[in-house]
Amino acid sequence: MRAAHTEAQVRDAEAALASTLADGALMQRAATGLAYAVLGLLGGAYGRRVVLLVGSGANGGDALHAGALLARRGVAVEAVLLSEAVHAEGLAALRAAGGRDRGWDGTGPRRLPDVVVDGIVGIGGRPGLKPDAAAALAAYAPEDDTGARPVQVVAVDVPSGVEVDTGRLPDGAHVRADLTVTFGTHKVAHLVDPASPACGAVHLVDIGLGPHLPPADVVALQADDVAALLPRPGRAAHKYTRGVVGVRAGSGRYPGAGLLAVAGAASGLAGMVRYVGDPTVLDRVREAHPEVVGVGRVQSWTVGSGGDNRAGAALRAALADEVPLVVDAEALRHLDAPVRAEDGSSVPAVLTPHAGELASLLGVERADVEADQLAYARRAAQRYDTVVLLKGPHSLVAHPDGRVRVNTTGPSWLATAGAGDVLAGLVGALLATGLDPFDAAAVGSWLHGAAATYASQGGPIVASDVADAVGEVVRSLLA
Numbered sequence: 001m002r003a004a005h006t007e008a009q010v011r012d013a014e015a016a017l018a019s020t021l022a023d024g025a026l027m028q029r030a031a032t033g034l035a036y037a038v039l040g041l042l043g044g045a046y047g048r049r050v051v052l053l054v055g056s057g058a059n060g061g062d063a064l065h066a067g068a069l070l071a072r073r074g075v076a077v078e079a080v081l082l083s084e085a086v087h088a089e090g091l092a093a094l095r096a097a098g099g100r101d102r103g104w105d106g107t108g109p110r111r112l113p114d115v116v117v118d119g120i121v122g123i124g125g126r127p128g129l130k131p132d133a134a135a136a137l138a139a140y141a142p143e144d145d146t147g148a149r150p151v152q153v154v155a156v157d158v159p160s161g162v163e164v165d166t167g168r169l170p171d172g173a174h175v176r177a178d179l180t181v182t183f184g185t186h187k188v189a190h191l192v193d194p195a196s197p198a199c200g201a202v203h204l205v206d207i208g209l210g211p212h213l214p215p216a217d218v219v220a221l222q223a224d225d226v227a228a229l230l231p232r233p234g235r236a237a238h239k240y241t242r243g244v245v246g247v248r249a250g251s252g253r254y255p256g257a258g259l260l261a262v263a264g265a266a267s268g269l270a271g272m273v274r275y276v277g278d279p280t281v282l283d284r285v286r287e288a289h290p291e292v293v294g295v296g297r298v299q300s301w302t303v304g305s306g307g308d309n310r311a312g313a314a315l316r317a318a319l320a321d322e323v324p325l326v327v328d329a330e331a332l333r334h335l336d337a338p339v340r341a342e343d344g345s346s347v348p349a350v351l352t353p354h355a356g357e358l359a360s361l362l363g364v365e366r367a368d369v370e371a372d373q374l375a376y377a378r379r380a381a382q383r384y385d386t387v388v389l390l391k392g393p394h395s396l397v398a399h400p401d402g403r404v405r406v407n408t409t410g411p412s413w414l415a416t417a418g419a420g421d422v423l424a425g426l427v428g429a430l431l432a433t434g435l436d437p438f439d440a441a442a443v444g445s446w447l448h449g450a451a452a453t454y455a456s457q458g459g460p461i462v463a464s465d466v467a468d469a470v471g472e473v474v475r476s477l478l479a
């Protein structure tokens with residue numbers, strides 16, 4: 001499990017740990033990890049040039065101490081001091097190691113460095129960059145019109161300027177890193193969009209914080225977590241004990257969505273798949289998936305993918321069964337908040353909106369959702385009193401109690417028509433096996449992204465390729 005903590009949680013844990021250690025020991029651990037990560041990126045020390053952009057706080061202190069270590073190894077290190085008052089010990093260490101420093105006077109370098117280290121601000125930073133910091137960054141790590149850069153940027157702890165606890169980007173400038181070296185635990189911005197791409201690759205340095213950290217509200221499941229949650233048929237299993245998933249999706253207008261939702265549901269994880277809906281879709285489903293049967297009892301429903309104006313009726317019919325369900329696409333438009341069965345009892349559900357659909361659910365603009373995904377996913381989970389899977393490059397699975405699981409699997413090629421239908425069927429199948437909605441949504445989303453990676457191999461895919469690859473991903477997890 002990759003855990004992401006907030007600034008306040010990190011500060012409390014750091015205070016508890018620091019009280020057991022000599023002064024400055026924590027910063028030394030952080031700076032040493034940072035320096036070795038930079039050395040790795042440089043591929044050597046002699047003849048390499050590193051510039052440190054240094055702000056007023058401990059983040060700048062980390063950069064200066066790491067710079068001292070790099071200078072002792074033979075790297076040419078120059079610190080650009082963006083504040084009158086930078087970390088004094090760090091600056092003394094850099095100078096003693098032979099590193100140079102200068103203030104920012106608006107003039108850039110004669111020759112660009114190999115790496116720029118962003119020690120402008122860390123978890124104590126306010127969003128955005130001051131004009132001096134933005135100008136120094138542009139001078140030392142210039143970008144062309146396409147955003148390409150000849151210089152690699154390494155962020156200390158977080159890319160300066162991003163909102164650490166929310167994953168939001170500021171209105172103004174922020175650092176865009178190739179590598180972020182963070183300490184003790186991940187921060188929310190490392191996982192959550194739109195901030196996470198600004199971090200580049202994220203490298204975690206162990207500084208001994210672990211025992212002092214509380215359970216994280218924001219986590220990302222890893223392969224071993226998913227493997228542990230996967231349903232496995234017992235020796236005495238039969239198709240009904242493994243769970244039956246029903247699919248009410250597709251329509252005369254969008255028959256393919258019905259087929260794709262069935263393809264996701266027919267991943268082999270549940271014992272049986274039923275299709276209920278448009279007769280022309282049913283014929284095509286039977287042709288493509290001879291194992292799929294019609295009306296009968298189910299342990300879960302997937303409703304709405306590619307639906308038409310009958311999606312509301314399909315949703316009501318599914319809710320009446322009072323089994324867990326996935327509510328996708330068209331069916332989302334017919335939901336009441338909170339999600340309840342007709343008799344008012346709560347029904348375990350997973351809503352699977354993309355940003356546009358989540359915006360409609362909450363009566364806000366799509367751009368607002370995209371800018372503040374964590375907050376809106378949580379708000380929807382609370383308002384609908386159910387698990388919400390907000391789909392995107394890093395999908396979020398939000399629980400009404402505030403916990404969030406971020407899914408980091410899946411290539412950009414997964415942004416292809418019908419991929420969401422496959423996901424809805426897959427999560428429905430996992431619900432049928434007995435996983436609770438929070439686990440089913442997180443496991444389904446992880447498998448879906450991993451299957452896309454497996455099918456893509458770095459190239460284009462279509463939605464049915466993703467469904468076809470789920471079995472292979474499950475097999476490799478179980479091996």
Ligand SMILES: NC(=O)C1=CN([C@@H]2O[C@H](COP(=O)(O)OP(=O)(O)OC[C@H]3O[C@@H](n4cnc5c(N)ncnc54)[C@H](O)[C@@H]3O)[C@@H](O)[C@H]2O)[C@@H](O)CC1
Pocket residue numbers: 010011014026027030055056057058059060062120121122123124125126127128129130133156157158161183184207209
């Ligand atoms: N908390 C921890 O566990 C550890 C923290 N360390 C480092 O300490 C950092 C936190 O240090 P600090 O609390 O000193 O805070 P920061 O270094 O993140 O920044 C705070 C300073 O920057 C100024 N500032 C705030 N926003 C600004 C902006 N937008 N532009 C320019 N200046 C701005 C503030 O006035 C303050 O002086 C962490 O990110 C990490 O790099 C590590 O040394 C070791 C372990």
Ligand SMILES: Nc1ncnc2c1ncn2[C@@H]1O[C@H](COP(=O)(O)OP(=O)(O)O)[C@@H](O)[C@H]1O
Pocket residue numbers: 354391392393394395410411412413414415416417418419420421422423448
């Ligand atoms: N840029 C991206 N990178 C990775 N995965 C993505 C990206 N954009 C979308 N996805 C994933 O692709 C799927 C698209 O689903 P959806 O938006 O419902 O499309 P459709 O309705 O065409 O099926 C979701 O699982 C989503 O998480």
Ligand SMILES: [K+]
Pocket residue numbers: 059118119120121122155156157158159160
């Ligand atoms: K930083």
